[in-house]
Amino acid sequence: MLVEVFVTPKRGVLDPQGRAVEQSLKSLGFSQVRGVRVGKYILLELTAASATEARQTAEAMCERLLANTLIEDYRVRVEGE
Amino acid sequence: MKWGVVTFPGSLDDGDVLYALREVMGQDAISLWHKDERLYGAQCVVLPGGFSYGDYLRCGALARFAPIMNSVARLAREGGLILGICNGFQVLCEARLLPGALMRNCSLSFVCERVTLRVENAATALTRLLSPGELIRLPIKHGEGRYVAPEQELRQLEQRGQVLLRYADADGEIRPRANPNGSVNAIAAVANERFNVFGLMPHPEHAIEPCLGGTDGLKLFGSLLRDA
Numbered sequence: 001m002l003v004e005v006f007v008t009p010k011r012g013v014l015d016p017q018g019r020a021v022e023q024s025l026k027s028l029g030f031s032q033v034r035g036v037r038v039g040k041y042i043l044l045e046l047t048a049a050s051a052t053e054a055r056q057t058a059e060a061m062c063e064r065l066l067a068n069t070l071i072e073d074y075r076v077r078v079e080g081e
Numbered sequence: 082m083k084w085g086v087v088t089f090p091g092s093l094d095d096g097d098v099l100y101a102l103r104e105v106m107g108q109d110a111i112s113l114w115h116k117d118e119r120l121y122g123a124q125c126v127v128l129p130g131g132f133s134y135g136d137y138l139r140c141g142a143l144a145r146f147a148p149i150m151n152s153v154a155r156l157a158r159e160g161g162l163i164l165g166i167c168n169g170f171q172v173l174c175e176a177r178l179l180p181g182a183l184m185r186n187c188s189l190s191f192v193c194e195r196v197t198l199r200v201e202n203a204a205t206a207l208t209r210l211l212s213p214g215e216l217i218r219l220p221i222k223h224g225e226g227r228y229v230a231p232e233q234e235l236r237q238l239e240q241r242g243q244v245l246l247r248y249a250d251a252d253g254e255i256r257p258r259a260n261p262n263g264s265v266n267a268i269a270a271v272a273n274e275r276f277n278v279f280g281l282m283p284h285p286e287h288a289i290e291p292c293l294g295g296t297d298g299l300k301l302f303g304s305l306l307r308d309a
Contacts, residue, residue: 013184065142
């Protein structure tokens with residue numbers, strides 16, 4: 001089962017990469033930009049009996065390793081859920 | 082006191098720490114491999130700088146799960162001394178043996194320079210050869226050294242005196258210009274609540290002989306030694 005994990009800097013945590021990208025987009029003329037956060041995209045291939053089980057596994061992985069919850073938020077998307 | 086210096090795949094400064102301890106300070110120091118499950122009697126363990134596991138995912142995130150880290154955590158629980166330098170500091174934060182986290186420098190640039198540090202708490206095992214307010218000079222070299230901690234935790238850190246060193250200018254003033262990475266409250270070194278686990282971004286092992294540009298690093302290693 002394919003599971004997508006998105007890890008982004010927590011709100012309120014300064015994201016200098018996001019800020020640099022935001023500035024560049026604005027200087028390219030994309031004046032609509034109101035904010036940019038740069039994070040990570042992790043694609044997992046899991047064996048799981050159900051989408052619920054896959055989600056639980058992925059969330060446990062995020063809590064233990066994939067995200068540092070002190071500074072990062074994560075979001076899990078399970079294929080077919 | 083017996084010292085142990087951990088080598089992870091990608092560690093860079095393990096040899097320099099061993100040199101400082103053995104050759105300059107005449108200490109009994111052993112090299113520990115990341116796959117070791119034991120500390121072989123080491124009472125003070127140093128996690129050195131470098132790029133453990135290629136800094137993949139997050140700096141220190143993978144090293145935290147190396148077999149040796151179980152023993153390091155046990156030593157911390159037993160009150161033994163642990164010092165994390167640069168990448169070692171990142172590993173200790175990821176392992177939650179130290180509060181907070183280290184993030185990409187505000188400038189997005191790798192910084193490599195000698196900085197001035199102001200001693201904030203000189204009553205700890207890492208700083209007892211120094212005086213409060215004393216200025217020391219140590220090199221830094223990192224891309225991800227911006228110390229952050231949640232607001233409430235930060236307040237507690239400050240109240241309990243867990244902030245040991247701050248980046249300062251030559252007059253000892255804390256100014257944004259003297260902060261090389263954007264660390265909150267210009268924090269360069271912290272201790273855990275029990276004051277037996279320490280982490281700092283600057284490199285004491287690179288300031289141990291006059292020919293290296295200074296010997297202030299010896300005061301930190303020497304403090305740990307006196308504690309034994």
